[in-house]
Amino acid sequence: MLPGLRARGLPFFLLLSIAGCDVSLPGMLVGESAHFRLFLDPALDPQTAAYWESHDGLAALETDFADKRTMLKTPDGQKIDYHLMTPTDIGAACGFPEFDQDDLESGCAVNDQHAIAAAYIPHQHELMHAYLRLLLPDALPIPFLVEGIAQSLGCHTEAGTSLNGVVAWEQATTEDADDQAQDVYSQGGLFARYLIRTQGIDAYLRYYAQAPSRRDPALFAANFSAFWSMNIDDVWTAMHTVAAGAATTDGSICPCSLATLPTDGQLVTNDLLSQPYWTLPNTYGSSIALTTPSAEDFILDDCEGVAPEIFSISPGVSPGATIYADGNVTLAEVPDARPRYAVAPISRASVGHYLADDCATADAYPLPADFFNAPGSVFVIANQLTTVPFNKFIQLVLPYATQVAGPGSAGICDSCSFEPSVACTPPMPLSVGFGQPVAAGPLNAEFVLQGLPAGIEPPGPEDNFLQFLNTGPQ
Numbered sequence: 001m002l003p004g005l006r007a008r009g010l011p012f013f014l015l016l017s018i019a020g021c022d023v024s025l026p027g028m029l030v031g032e033s034a035h036f037r038l039f040l041d042p043a044l045d046p047q048t049a050a051y052w053e054s055h056d057g058l059a060a061l062e063t064d065f066a067d068k069r070t071m072l073k074t075p076d077g078q079k080i081d082y083h084l085m086t087p088t089d090i091g092a093a094c095g096f097p098e099f100d101q102d103d104l105e106s107g108c109a110v111n112d113q114h115a116i117a118a119a120y121i122p123h124q125h126e127l128m129h130a131y132l133r134l135l136l137p138d139a140l141p142i143p144f145l146v147e148g149i150a151q152s153l154g155c156h157t158e159a160g161t162s163l164n165g166v167v168a169w170e171q172a173t174t175e176d177a178d179d180q181a182q183d184v185y186s187q188g189g190l191f192a193r194y195l196i197r198t199q200g201i202d203a204y205l206r207y208y209a210q211a212p213s214r215r216d217p218a219l220f221a222a223n224f225s226a227f228w229s230m231n232i233d234d235v236w237t238a239m240h241t242v243a244a245g246a247a248t249t250d251g252s253i254c255p256c257s258l259a260t261l262p263t264d265g266q267l268v269t270n271d272l273l274s275q276p277y278w279t280l281p282n283t284y285g286s287s288i289a290l291t292t293p294s295a296e297d298f299i300l301d302d303c304e305g306v307a308p309e310i311f312s313i314s315p316g317v318s319p320g321a322t323i324y325a326d327g328n329v330t331l332a333e334v335p336d337a338r339p340r341y342a343v344a345p346i347s348r349a350s351v352g353h354y355l356a357d358d359c360a361t362a363d364a365y366p367l368p369a370d371f372f373n374a375p376g377s378v379f380v381i382a383n384q385l386t387t388v389p390f391n392k393f394i395q396l397v398l399p400y401a402t403q404v405a406g407p408g409s410a411g412i413c414d415s416c417s418f419e420p421s422v423a424c425t426p427p428m429p430l431s432v433g434f435g436q437p438v439a440a441g442p443l444n445a446e447f448v449l450q451g452l453p454a455g456i457e458p459p460g461p462e463d464n465f466l467q468f469l470n471t472g473p474q
């Protein structure tokens with residue numbers, strides 16, 4: 001992970017927006033762009049400071065501005081002062097009573113949201129506060145709405161909310177941003193995202209602009225009904241209902257305005273600062289093959305933040321080991337036509353009928369030669385929203401001989417004659433043992449996938465992969 005970039009899976013907390021009072025944030029101005037001034041805290045460790053001095057943090061901030069602007073229609077205005085700081089200094093500057101010096105997620109927007117304190121670039125939640133200030137400088141709604149909209153738009157954030165949480169709207173709408181329960185973030189975020197998805201961002205911003213600033217449930221409900229011609233109790237129930245094909249925890253809404261991932265199978269150039277994600281083309285019912293560098297996970301997210309994340313887990317590499325562009329391969333069947341995006345970096349992509357219900361009709365996928373430089377995995381991800389187990393077949397083409405291992409469900413063969421296994425050359429067990437030698441040429445694999453009822457999160461790809469024990473071209 002690059003220093004200063006966001007760590008995945010950390011809990012968010014203390015993402016305060018402090019309005020009205022002037023707060024002095026430490027840092028030296030190191031650059032300026034159309035919408036930002038970037039400051040580096042002198043207390044940053046030399047590695048992080050050197051990284052951001054040699055990389056264009058302003059480019060990452062302008063990418064975020066341009067992407068979110070496609071939905072918010074943010075105007076130009078006073079530049080946003082972005083202070084990259086240590087968590088310790090963030091805790092002190094933002095007035096957090098307790099802080100964890102390892103918590104990279106804490107941050108605040110201060111000085112009427114024109115200045116941001118954050119431990120990485122870009123902190124999408126705090127930036128949303130600044131954008132809202134540029135867009136609606138006179139709006140002063142309750143914390144439930146202020147923190148909710150900051151949690152609404154974001155690409156691959158951890159801002160999602162469990163739909164199973166039982167919190168009364170009367171409670172969430174009267175909490176402050178620093179209340180222990182943090183319902184203003186979780187329930188406020190879900191509330192904003194639900195209304196943006198169902199009513200549109202423009203209507204939601206009009207609602208936000210006129211919402212009352214007093215934390216009073218009766219006033220909130222009356223204003224809600226008057227604006228939307230809907231009852232808050234009905235909407236609260238609807239936004240906590242898990243729809244067919246939806247995840248039980250929703251996700252932030254990503255504009256998906258960045259460039260579309262090329263699917264010509266050629267090596268992709270990744271610049272994480274200007275291209276933190278790739279918008280996925282419509283695969284029209286086909287599957288997509290993606291390679292990711294060694295130690296990088298493959299992650300496909302729903303732009304609307306409704307459907308479950310599709311992902312694989314890289315086995316990782318030893319510290320100091322060489323990173324190969326085509327470290328791992330994922331063959332994924334996208335379950336529906338929802339627009340999706342792939343978290344960068346992606347090394348190579350192509351679209352084809354790679355996952356098939358019978359072996360003979362699968363499109364052959366030639367494994368890239370670079371994949372054979374180090375041990376790597378081929379993951380198979382299919383839509384498991386069925387009631388019964390089902391089989392999927394893939395056809396790989398290997399440029400080199402190697403050894404293959406796999407967990408329970410996978411079987412391999414050099415032809416489509418899996419049964420009886422003696423028809424394979426050499427005879428291969430239906431269940432792949434450890435280190436099965438395989439020759440260069442075609443290698444077919446069969447996977448048995450479990451069916452999952454609606455509302456159950458997919459289990460992840462742990463059981464559906466082949467591990468290649470590559471030791472380099474042979």
Ligand SMILES: [Zn+2]
Nearest residue numbers: 015016017150
């Ligand atoms: Zn906030």
